[in-house]
Amino acid sequence: MPELPDVEIFRRHLAHSSLKTRIDRVAVSEPRVLEGVSARTLASRLRGRRLMTTRRHGKHLLVALDRGGWLTLHFGMTGDLQSFKDMADEPAHDRVRFDFADDHHLAYVNVRLLGRVGLTDDADEFVRKEELGPDALDHGFDLKAFKKALEGRRSAVKAALMDQSVLAGVGNIYADEILFQARLHPKTPVDRLDPKALGRLFRALKRVLETAVNRGAGSERFLERLPSTYLLRRREDGAPCPRCKGRIKAIKVSGRTSYLCPRCQPAKGT
DNA sequence: ACATTGACCTGAGAGC
């Protein structure tokens, strides 16, 4: 699930439920999700502390601690953040649990253990070390910055969109949606996009991600709340295209299954 | 530079 819109929803959830309340305990039931910190150290660094502010960069969620330092959360393919009151309601696959003084619990849930939880002293330094490009929804990330980020690249446009060092936040699902909305074939080489196509791509990028956040990415019935023109709702081989009479087709692009409408997103040349 | 593949992990669903 967790691409930029999902992580933004997690961030808001954490900000509304878990800031400025004392952490009584941190329970790590699956140390393999920890990155660069032991369960013991994580627990002792957080116990008695409060979470103060949140920040998201791409698919990473960073949470500032009251006496310095940040908690870092990445969600892999199956991560989630859930809060609950009664321990009987603890979700399955709760890997790291934060117990707060107001008797609510926050669970870092992750079935496949591909995400990670860690600590860092400095958020900016963390972003640098992860080699993350600009956050896709940052206001400063405008068309000019987008063009600059793609400059000199010749890979398939979908690969570039998903490359977190080019821009941070887009994954397999939203890349497909963005390319569908921009009417571009995912294998189009970046250096063959003319200014018009680049403009369409940039606008689709912003619009799709914003729409997903606004409609509650990952929530119950999220797909139904998306515009009917979205590919996300019909992401299966052979499904009818939401826009023309064509059929959705599945292909592989840079190793990932990609869905597209060959009529709306024709491959030019090659 | 870029694409491809396998590895890391677990679980759901398809097919037999």
Next chain:
DNA sequence: TGCTCTCAGGTCAATG
């Protein structure tokens, strides 16, 4: 019912 296979919204390293 139960087994085996494939695939999944993310990264990373090795290889061509």
